[in-house]
Amino acid sequence: MRLLGGAGMELTKTVKIQIKLAAESDGDLLRQAMEQYRLACDDTSHYVFNNGLVLNTTKLQSALYRDLRTKFRLKAQMAQSVLRNVTARYKTVRTQLKQKPYRYQDEDGEWQTQTKDLTWLWYPIQFRRPQLDLVRNRDWAIRKNGSFSLNTLDRRITVWPVLNHWLDYFDGTWKLGTAKVLARGGKWFLHISAAKEVPDYEQKQTAHVVGLDRGLRFLGTAYDESGQTTFYSGAKILAKRRRFKKLRAQLQAKGTKSAKRVLKRINQRENGWMTDINHQLSKALVDRYGSDTLFVLEDLTNVRFATEKVAKDRRYEQVSWAFYQLEQFLTYKAAAVGSHVLKVSAQYTSQRCPHCGKISKQQRDHQQHEYRCVCGFRSNDDRAGAMNIQELGRRWLNGTAKPKYTK
Known part of the structure; x- marks a missing residue:
């Protein structure tokens, strides 16, 4: 596009x-x-x-x-x-x-x-x-x-x-x-x-503002202007990727020509499967919210999921999902129905309290997947991120050209 x-x-x-x-x-x-x-x-x-x-x-x-x-x-x-x-x-x-x-x-x-x-x-x-x-x-x-x-x-x-x-x-x-x-x-x-x-998307036509937090435990967490949250689970996705990873390791250990040929087919199969999943998720989002929707996503350029805090044997799953591909699919599928994808700064979207605006790393519990603020706000951490992303979309509609959070 x-x-x-x-x-x-x-x-x-x-x-x-x-x-x-x-x-x-x-x-x-x-x-x-x-x-x-x-x-x-x-x-x-x-x-x-x-x-x-x-x-x-x-x-x-x-x-x-x-x-x-x-x-x-x-x-x-x-x-x-x-x-x-x-x-x-x-x-x-x-x-x-x-x-x-x-x-x-x-x-x-x-x-x-x-x-x-x-x-x-x-x-x-x-x-x-x-x-x-x-x-x-x-x-x-x-x-x-x-x-x-x-x-x-x-x-x-x-x-x-x-x-x-x-x-x-x-x-x-x-x-x-x-x-x-x-x-x-x-x-x-x-x-x-x-x-x-x-036609170009115009701000005044916006009927829905949806913040989308992308991840692995949930491939997508969507939060809209009515306060509704939709989770798109990634549990089965992670399990299947680990099976692909194990199968690749076994083939690489063999090192034979036939194993390398099978390895090539496995890689192609996994890439095709990932593409299909991203197509399904982007289609599900567009089907759910329809036309005149502003989908707000974090700009993940120059952003990499922190791997230094992730066990080495799980880093492959943590960093290699095709998030950019999902963004591309959602962009053109949204445009086809008269909707739009807005990319906003990813700075502090996972650390900010959607209720009081306080920014703190300590308020997000990665192990429990929970966000807890001193003001009393408590929520799933992916949902909190989606709420913050959605808020940046609303600020854009209200005239802020490049909305972002700062301490």
Whole structure:
């Protein structure tokens, strides 16, 4: 999702369509094109890494376009797509690095942070999974009979969708872009990017203000303007992650080639499962509160859950949940229904008493998951955090541009 300079914002989604091929030979053509495309992306990535991390597609086209066409036999638009794909991947990694700064203790024992950039990479980004990006109306198109025409290195082929859940995105209100061809579990898929302009969110339309505290014991704790609290438990999530962790340890201990192959599948399975959970939670929040809702979240950039107070064998679960992904999912799902996500400072949101405003570390009991203030206020600590976050959202509505708590 991106802003459009006063005209609203662009909502982007990926439409996933399972397809069936007309013949096995068509599958051979797709596999050949996917492998050549992958090799071209990998080759381009090495060039980017070894030449100052240049991410300007015009400069890359001048240096690499001819080789991409001759060395990998790519069509013109496929070669252009390789350059866009590689630069986009590096920009994504750059954003991810910025979200996870390096933490260290200085000479005085104080914790410091240092923002990471692409120079922190030791190796070029690798493209291991075969895929093929096709440009709309050049390398892929939909026909009047409902089939799709796809380009390969040798000729165009016709494929058919298995289901019709995607038809709403082809009604003319969505702008369709690149189609990725993927093969998984013996099945073929098209992942098509779709964009739609939605109006800007205006403060005056707000009907609900929801503070969302993100964590692990509760993946989300939501507190709204009516004083209602909703807890989204993370207990089963933690248990399953520990099973994944144990299974990985067993496979790593074996160290065989077959174990490494299984380990790769396990990692992919866990990542897919985490993505699904974040989709479910963000959808549940949007379904519960609907349109005209201001979802208020802590800005977790440069924030890392303190691990020095967590047992070493539990630190993996404590720091590695995809909170940023949840934020992204909630942002675009909220925008789709006319709601908005506001990020506020995370400073003191877990230490402040929502009743009297006193800020003290000692008032939060991590072991009992309770917040107790000298004023008499007592509550679940995640709920107290959500209440403080919700209050910052109300301050924003009342005219404070960047609300935060200070001692």
